[in-house]
Amino acid sequence: MTTHDTDARVRVRRYSGLARINHWVVAISFVLLMLSGAALFYPTFFGLTALFGGGQMTRWLHPWIGVALSVSFLGLFLRFFWANLPEFTDFVWVARIRHVLSGHEEYLPEIGKYNAGQKFVFWSQFVLVSVMLVTGIGLWDQGLAFIDQTFGFVPTIDQRRWAALLHACAAIVAVTILIIHVYAAIWVRGTMSAMLSGVVSGGWAWRHHRKWLRKEVGRRISPAE
Amino acid sequence: MATFQPFDVIRKSASVTSTPEPNRATEVVKLIDTSKCIGCKACQSACLEWNDMRETVGTNVGVYDNPHDLTPNMFTLMRFTEWENPKSGNLEWLIRKDGCMHCEDPGCLKACPAPGAIVQYANGIVDFIHENCIGCGYCVKGCPFNIPRISQVDNKAYKCTLCSDRVAVGQQPACAKACPTHCISFGTKAEMVALSDKRITDLKSRGFDKAGLYNPPGVSGTHVMYVLHHADQPSLYAGLPDNPRISPIVEMWKGVSKYAGMAIVGLSAIAGVVHYMLAGPNRVSKEDEENAEKLAGGKS
Ligand code: HEM
Ligand code: SF4
Ligand code: SF4
Numbered sequence: 001m002t003t004h005d006t007d008a009r010v011r012v013r014r015y016s017g018l019a020r021i022n023h024w025v026v027a028i029s030f031v032l033l034m035l036s037g038a039a040l041f042y043p044t045f046f047g048l049t050a051l052f053g054g055g056q057m058t059r060w061l062h063p064w065i066g067v068a069l070s071v072s073f074l075g076l077f078l079r080f081f082w083a084n085l086p087e088f089t090d091f092v093w094v095a096r097i098r099h100v101l102s103g104h105e106e107y108l109p110e111i112g113k114y115n116a117g118q119k120f121v122f123w124s125q126f127v128l129v130s131v132m133l134v135t136g137i138g139l140w141d142q143g144l145a146f147i148d149q150t151f152g153f154v155p156t157i158d159q160r161r162w163a164a165l166l167h168a169c170a171a172i173v174a175v176t177i178l179i180i181h182v183y184a185a186i187w188v189r190g191t192m193s194a195m196l197s198g199v200v201s202g203g204w205a206w207r208h209h210r211k212w213l214r215k216e217v218g219r220r221i222s223p224a225e
Numbered sequence: 226m227a228t229f230q231p232f233d234v235i236r237k238s239a240s241v242t243s244t245p246e247p248n249r250a251t252e253v254v255k256l257i258d259t260s261k262c263i264g265c266k267a268c269q270s271a272c273l274e275w276n277d278m279r280e281t282v283g284t285n286v287g288v289y290d291n292p293h294d295l296t297p298n299m300f301t302l303m304r305f306t307e308w309e310n311p312k313s314g315n316l317e318w319l320i321r322k323d324g325c326m327h328c329e330d331p332g333c334l335k336a337c338p339a340p341g342a343i344v345q346y347a348n349g350i351v352d353f354i355h356e357n358c359i360g361c362g363y364c365v366k367g368c369p370f371n372i373p374r375i376s377q378v379d380n381k382a383y384k385c386t387l388c389s390d391r392v393a394v395g396q397q398p399a400c401a402k403a404c405p406t407h408c409i410s411f412g413t414k415a416e417m418v419a420l421s422d423k424r425i426t427d428l429k430s431r432g433f434d435k436a437g438l439y440n441p442p443g444v445s446g447t448h449v450m451y452v453l454h455h456a457d458q459p460s461l462y463a464g465l466p467d468n469p470r471i472s473p474i475v476e477m478w479k480g481v482s483k484y485a486g487m488a489i490v491g492l493s494a495i496a497g498v499v500h501y502m503l504a505g506p507n508r509v510s511k512e513d514e515e516n517a518e519k520l521a522g523g524k525s
Contacts, residue, residue, distance in 0.1 A: 041483065173489075
């Protein structure tokens with residue numbers, strides 16, 4: 001659990017190697033989807049299609065990256081599900097959001113593995129990726145052919161128009177939440193290493209996720225010791 | 226026949242700054258008089274021949290429509306409807322030549338994300354420029370008339386060109402040329418509207434008191450117009466839309482969602498920068514590390 005380090009003497013393992021690989025597969029596919037989607041979203045960004053080998057290739061690739069994202073996201077979802085269930089402290093956290101934003105965590109209750117903000121990112125991206133998967137298939141010729149063959153379902157033209165509108169709206173919200181997510185990881189120093197090396201400093205855990213730290217330490221003092 | 230040049234582009238898909246509107250060239254119209262159509266499909270054959278397309282041989286399911294729908298090869302299709310007129314008790318055979326209407330306000334062009342894949346010329350013709358098409362099928366969603374079809378062969382969208390290549394050299398569209406009953410006419414908008422007036426007067430004198438011109442205002446008019454004996458009920462003609470317009474869902478998708486979307490994403494990025502400047506980084510303090518050490522005791 002803990003290892004020695006030069007500046008922080010307590011180091012806590014937060015993510016296994018597999019969890020980190022899973023996270024970065026999700027992150028990379030998300031960014032690729034964002035770029036290829038933006039190319040089709042607004043003419044100013046159409047030049048981004050060059051990154052994917054042209055317009056036809058972008059149109060062809062985007063849904064397949066979407067499938068990769070959906071599968072890998074499901075992996076993260078199952079992995080992190082239990083730690084993201086809502087609890088009472090989440091409401092307190094939200095009620096004291098101004099202390100969160102000003103970095104005064106001493107006014108907050110002790111937090112488990114995830115705070116309410118992280119749980120919000122988790123659940124909203126779960127909903128949004130699901131929406132984008134369903135509406136994305138509704139915009140995708142091969143996907144629709146597959147749905148027709150397997151379920152005998154063919155959407156009406158209005159349903160496909162809704163799919164386009166909802167897909168774009170869900171993507172906008174998802175990108176906004178991505179920005180918040182990335183910003184939080186930059187703003188709260190010491191967070192990146194959780195997803196890079198899988199280990200955080202004891203001070204980081206004490207400051208931001210004290211309840212989780214206590215549990216990890218408790219686990220260390222197992223009956224065997 | 227006059228030459229309808231120049232072929233200036235007045236509208237272009239996915240282009241933020243559209244070309245400044247040049248003096249509008251003479252607008253062309255193809256007028257289809259459903260009351261004269263005998264359903265011979267000469268126009269369909271002429272269309273395949275001029276565009277060098279072939280349709281695979283299908284199966285007969287007991288209807289006259291052949292093929293059963295528009296396809297990436299078949300840009301025009303005779304749709305047959307048998308209708309019992311409740312007033313006269315007559316069985317009427319309504320035959321409509323389906324195909325792109327060349328809308329003045331084209332939904333396909335509005336929806337298309339690929340710059341220059343769909344253009345509208347100064348004479349009103351809406352044309353698909355295949356080398357720019359990415360095959361996304363957005364035009365299918367944008368079109369109020371269910372016209373474009375995506376080819377499974379080259380993944381590009383196809384529809385009637387109004388024979389823009391023939392019109393450019395002063396020829397009429399192939400279908401109009403082939404039609405044996407002069408059901409299909411081609412000319413300037415003024416000429417065609419005048420011709421339709423004559424036809425409508427004639428039809429009215431022969432008992433079709435609801436005869437009229439189909440030039441739907443919801444898409445700012447079309448460059449393919451129908452003379453209908455029952456202009457009060459366009460949908461009798463194999464589901465010709467009564468009040469076609471670009472779907473409000475498409476308008477939202479291609480309008481407010483783009484601007485609102487970019488605003489929301491932009492604002493969240495700005496909010497991040499502002500917050501960082503005000504709050505500064507959230508750093509772990511020395512005390513935090515010491516507290517963690519105390520908590521972990523000697524067990525680290
Ligand atoms: C989850 C699975 C997903 C699937 C199956 C999917 C599929 C599609 C399809 C089929 C299109 C139409 C264009 C094309 O064929 O390439 C499209 C457009 C788009 N996608 Fe996705 N996508 C998915 C996820 C995402 C994600 C995660 C984002 C961004 C964060 C995204 C952003 C967009 C955008 C912005 C557009 C253009 C919308 C517009 O033109 O208004 N998609 N998607
Ligand atoms: S498929 Fe239709 S909407 Fe998509 S690029 Fe081609 S012409 Fe434009
Ligand atoms: S009928 Fe459809 S394909 Fe033809 S111009 Fe109108 S919107 Fe475009």
